[in-house]
Amino acid sequence: MSRTGRSMIRPVFTTRNLESFVETYQIPERFSPTLPGPDDSAECTPNWIVLYTLSFSSCGVRYPLSAFKVDLLRHFRVHFSQLHPLGFMRVVHFELSCVAVSGEPSIPLFCMFYKLISDVDWFTFAK
16 A cells, blocks of 8 residues: 555445444444544544454454454554554464464564564554
């Protein structure tokens, strides 16, 4: 994605799509899921966070996030909405790989394989 990628994303959901998404992924109503306006860009504010549906459908994101994912985001001081979906998919893959070999995912182990990088608009994890 280009350096202007995140700021250029525009909503494509309808109200009906949002209702179906909220039901499918069991997003609690207390989060007040809301669609941005047609001319709004996907930017976080102090009162709102941005979620990309691609993260749910392609990257295995489910709420609540696991303790490992929350700790990792806190460790790197990155908000979930700042991560490129493919970077978050690496986190999911790492966590599942650890569980598959009867291990526990940990931040030091994760850092042996990946590092946080930024391309101005997004953060991601690179090998």
